[in-house]
Amino acid sequence: MTALHSRAIGRDLLRRDGRLKVTGTAPYAYEGPLGKPAYCHLIQATIARGRVTGMDTTSAQAIDGVITVLTADNAERLASTEDNELAVLQSDEVAFRGQIIGAVIAETSEVARHAAGTVQVTYAQEPHDVELSVDRADLYKPYKINPAYPTDTADGDVAAAMASAPVTLENTYTTAMYHNNPMEPHTTTALWDGSLTMWDSTQGVHSARSVIARVFGFDHEQVRVVCPYVGGGFGSKGTPHAHVVVAVMAARATPGRAVKLALTRQQMFFLTGYRTPTIQKMQLAADRDGHLAAIALDVVEQTSRIKEFAEQTGMPTRSMYAAPNRRTTHRLAALDVPVPTWMRAPGECPGMFGPEVALDELAEQLGLDPIELRIRNEPSVDPDSGRPWSSRNLIACLREGAERFGWAERDPAPGVRRQGDWLVGTGVAASVYPTYRMAVSTATLRYERSRYVVEIGAADLGTGTWTTLPQIAADALGVDVDDVDARIGDTDYPIASVAGGSSGMSTWGSAIVEAARAFRDKFGTDPADGDEAEGSVSPPTGKYAMHAFGAQFVEARVHADTGEIRVPRLLGVFAAGRIINPRTARSQFIGGMTMGLSMALHEQSVLDPRFGHVVNHDFADYHISVCADVGDVQAHWIDEYDPHVNAMGSKGIGEIGIVGTAAAVVNAVHHATGVRVRDLPVTLDKVLAQLTPN
Amino acid sequence: MTRITVMVDGVSYVDDVEARTLLVYYLREKLGKIGTVVGCDTSNCGACTVHLNGRSVKSCSIFAIQADGSEITTIEGLARDGQLHPMQQAFHDNHALQCGFCTPGMIMQAIDLLGDDPDPDEQRVREGLEGNLCRCTGYQNIVRAVLDAAQKMKPAASAPDEMSTRQPSAVAGGGN
Ligand code: FES
Ligand code: FES
Numbered sequence: 001m002t003a004l005h006s007r008a009i010g011r012d013l014l015r016r017d018g019r020l021k022v023t024g025t026a027p028y029a030y031e032g033p034l035g036k037p038a039y040c041h042l043i044q045a046t047i048a049r050g051r052v053t054g055m056d057t058t059s060a061q062a063i064d065g066v067i068t069v070l071t072a073d074n075a076e077r078l079a080s081t082e083d084n085e086l087a088v089l090q091s092d093e094v095a096f097r098g099q100i101i102g103a104v105i106a107e108t109s110e111v112a113r114h115a116a117g118t119v120q121v122t123y124a125q126e127p128h129d130v131e132l133s134v135d136r137a138d139l140y141k142p143y144k145i146n147p148a149y150p151t152d153t154a155d156g157d158v159a160a161a162m163a164s165a166p167v168t169l170e171n172t173y174t175t176a177m178y179h180n181n182p183m184e185p186h187t188t189t190a191l192w193d194g195s196l197t198m199w200d201s202t203q204g205v206h207s208a209r210s211v212i213a214r215v216f217g218f219d220h221e222q223v224r225v226v227c228p229y230v231g232g233g234f235g236s237k238g239t240p241h242a243h244v245v246v247a248v249m250a251a252r253a254t255p256g257r258a259v260k261l262a263l264t265r266q267q268m269f270f271l272t273g274y275r276t277p278t279i280q281k282m283q284l285a286a287d288r289d290g291h292l293a294a295i296a297l298d299v300v301e302q303t304s305r306i307k308e309f310a311e312q313t314g315m316p317t318r319s320m321y322a323a324p325n326r327r328t329t330h331r332l333a334a335l336d337v338p339v340p341t342w343m344r345a346p347g348e349c350p351g352m353f354g355p356e357v358a359l360d361e362l363a364e365q366l367g368l369d370p371i372e373l374r375i376r377n378e379p380s381v382d383p384d385s386g387r388p389w390s391s392r393n394l395i396a397c398l399r400e401g402a403e404r405f406g407w408a409e410r411d412p413a414p415g416v417r418r419q420g421d422w423l424v425g426t427g428v429a430a431s432v433y434p435t436y437r438m439a440v441s442t443a444t445l446r447y448e449r450s451r452y453v454v455e456i457g458a459a460d461l462g463t464g465t466w467t468t469l470p471q472i473a474a475d476a477l478g479v480d481v482d483d484v485d486a487r488i489g490d491t492d493y494p495i496a497s498v499a500g501g502s503s504g505m506s507t508w509g510s511a512i513v514e515a516a517r518a519f520r521d522k523f524g525t526d527p528a529d530g531d532e533a534e535g536s537v538s539p540p541t542g543k544y545a546m547h548a549f550g551a552q553f554v555e556a557r558v559h560a561d562t563g564e565i566r567v568p569r570l571l572g573v574f575a576a577g578r579i580i581n582p583r584t585a586r587s588q589f590i591g592g593m594t595m596g597l598s599m600a601l602h603e604q605s606v607l608d609p610r611f612g613h614v615v616n617h618d619f620a621d622y623h624i625s626v627c628a629d630v631g632d633v634q635a636h637w638i639d640e641y642d643p644h645v646n647a648m649g650s651k652g653i654g655e656i657g658i659v660g661t662a663a664a665v666v667n668a669v670h671h672a673t674g675v676r677v678r679d680l681p682v683t684l685d686k687v688l689a690q691l692t693p694n
Numbered sequence: 695m696t697r698i699t700v701m702v703d704g705v706s707y708v709d710d711v712e713a714r715t716l717l718v719y720y721l722r723e724k725l726g727k728i729g730t731v732v733g734c735d736t737s738n739c740g741a742c743t744v745h746l747n748g749r750s751v752k753s754c755s756i757f758a759i760q761a762d763g764s765e766i767t768t769i770e771g772l773a774r775d776g777q778l779h780p781m782q783q784a785f786h787d788n789h790a791l792q793c794g795f796c797t798p799g800m801i802m803q804a805i806d807l808l809g810d811d812p813d814p815d816e817q818r819v820r821e822g823l824e825g826n827l828c829r830c831t832g833y834q835n836i837v838r839a840v841l842d843a844a845q846k847m848k849p850a851a852s853a854p855d856e857m858s859t860r861q862p863s864a865v866a867g868g869g870n
Pocket of ligand 1: 731732733734735736737738739740741742743752753754755
């Protein structure tokens with residue numbers, strides 16, 4: 001791969017969509033440019049399992065302003081029902097509480113919502129089962145884990161190592177159920193006039209198009225999906241959920257008139273996916289110097305009875321540390337619950353909780369500094385694949401972070417620092433995220449009125465795509481970045497992969513570099529107006545194990561009397577290849593770390609086993625960190641250029657920030673108090689119960 | 695239906711509204727003021743924050759009829775002749791946004807905060823914005839932007855007075 005000479009790449013440029021966003025003029029999916037739209041509101045099941053035996057819509061139909069009510073009785077039959085999550089209004093079966101069983105289309109959003117509440121539903125209720133535990137007899141081994149990794153791995157003999165090693169650890173750690181909660185609720189505006197136009201809040205216009213085309217049996221040419229701005233996604237907007245299908249049905253019920261469907265925040269807790277809770281049984285065996293003889297993680301997690309999603313929680317354990325004996329397994333319970341999905345760093349985020357806390361515990365047992373313990377177990381090649389690392393700078397991150405954070409002065413003894421009423425401690429954990437490049441993406445480069453224009457159906461979830469793609473194009477063309485425009489977020493542009501797996505820049509950027517090369521080959525440096533070339537990404541060679549790494553440092557303060565936990569300081573150092581734009585990158589790292597802090601201290605979806613729903617299904621009760629919860633959060637990175645990952649030398653940065661944060665918080669709380677909390681979130685009741693009064 | 699008269703971003707509107715219509719939906723769906731967005735159903739997120747007679751309100755938590763006779767400023771009414779309000783400029787300059795969905799509400803609330811305390815410290819800013827959620831940025835640049843705007847909006851600095859002509863009592867950049 002020829003390296004790009006970087007002039008625009010690496011520059012701290014202002015985001016191009018900034019002005020639109022500070023003036024409130026960036027159009028999100030609800031703002032589709034339309035005359036007089038109709039509004040759609042969903043009707044949801046109030047049982048967790050059974051059948052709908054009747055829906056009386058008479059009073060709803062009688063309300064002034066109601067256009068129609070969709071139910072399983074009158075909704076159109078879909079061309080494909082193979083994805084059960086999307087087979088909406090196709091049968092009377094209820095598979096989880098909150099499932100869509102109908103929808104009202106009306107002249108105003110108020111009428112639609114009111115009418116939806118008047119529909120009388122009767123059910124034949126069956127007993128439901130929503131409780132995840134390790135003792136369930138029906139845990140099963142999925143065929144693969146997300147997206148297509150082997151379910152289990154094993155090397156050597158972990159049991160023998162556990163039996164013979166001088167130092168061992170065996171603990172169970174749990175992470176909670178979490179909801180993605182992007183600030184923009186999932187929204188679709190749909191217009192049917194023989195063909196379909198959808199303004200959809202999505203992380204990928206092309207993937208949304210292909211899903212909707214398949215479900216309805218449309219040709220791709222019949223469907224246009226537009227999404228220039230997304231109010232955050234974090235995975236939940238990675239693929240269309242059932243409400244998008246309903247929005248299209250509603251549009252087809254009112255041909256020529258657009259329909260707007262915005263989920264409420266509460267509805268999002270049922271319908272747009274979530275991160276499964278995980279139960280992680282962790283085993284470590286080591287010699288007295290801290291060299292690991294064994295590392296094993298057995299994970300139990302949940303999926304929905306109607307559709308499998310197997311979070312790849314064991315993945316980081318496969319690659320992070322050297323040990324001759326190793327094992328990872330995944331077992332699932334298929335419950336009467338909504339369908340889980342991707343949430344920021346699926347796999348790595350929960351999967352770096354148990355192991356990174358366990359290492360901290362092992363370090364304490366050994367009387368070894370936790371950074372030193374990690375350094376002693378640095379693998380020379382990827383233990384999972386046996387492949388060499390394209391680059392691996394975990395140790396550099398740990399060392400640089402230790403330096404910046406002031407780790408050297410740390411007294412390892414837990415629970416001995418008190419400032420006034422506050423117990424103070426610090427903790428560390430490592431981060432990792434794979435460097436993906438998707439197989440499909442194409443960019444067009446055109447010379448238009450003396451400017452270069454890049455077109456690709458990419459997405460900007462707030463990540464900075466509008467700004468960073470021109471930086472890549474400028475360097476690939478050897479022109480000034482101010483002479484390059486980008487057009488994204490529309491299926492009218494060439495196909496782009498979904499913005500997921502932190503793969504956007506690697507994938508779309510590679511396509512743009514190819515397009516730029518083709519353009520220069522064809523037209524030289526003096527193109528004429530209208531000259532145009534295309535380029536596509538090529539799949540990775542598979543020669544290297546490619547990951548970004550990082551280290552996170554936390555200062556925690558725990559109130560000695562109340563157990564209240566504050567985190568005044570969070571510092572991360574990352575090795576994520578070449579940074580395309582330090583301004584947008586830093587913001588993403590810090591945002592990821594803050595979401596990790598939120599996961600550590602606040603977030604938890606509480607499922608009520610009696611009714612099968614998340615009881616804290618709103619922002620009043622599902623707490624995400626607010627400004628006042630957060631202290632000084634700093635993100636730094638080391639200079640890394642990785643020639644093997646792509647022409648830019650860049651790795652993905654959208655997800656790694658959340659990986660490891662929660663473990664670092666737990667480790668810091670332990671250092672402050674001597675209390676080891678192994679179940680997230682770390683709340684004051686869990687600490688207080690074990691805090692010795694003094 | 696009840697008839698209301700409101701001044702929104704300097705333009706007067708007379709409309710018949712239903713008693714149940716929330717101010718935010720009146721602004722968005724009737725007036726097309728789509729810069730003001732909805733992020734929750736429980737008055738927690740602050741995405742819908744506007745100024746009502748110079749004070750910030752969560753427009754999802756009051757009815758349109760309660761705004762009868764009021765002057766409302768939304769994010770779309772802050773810039774003057776293409777010139778951004780210093781708070782907007784500070785959010786832009788300090789990269790205090792990613793997806794931008796929280797941004798209109800953050801900016802409106804931040805202006806209100808400076809109305810109460812023109813020279814806040816970091817902690818005051820963090821507490822003053824705790825009713826506005828951001829899922830993307832980790833808040834660091836938002837705090838920085840508000841502190842930056844506070845400096846630029848000090849009387850000595852040559853910041854434009856946002857509402858000088860139409861809303862003499864407005865808090866937007868001034869006092870209350
Ligand atoms: S929409 Fe008003 S506070 Fe959330
Ligand atoms: S920038 Fe996305 S929610 Fe604040």
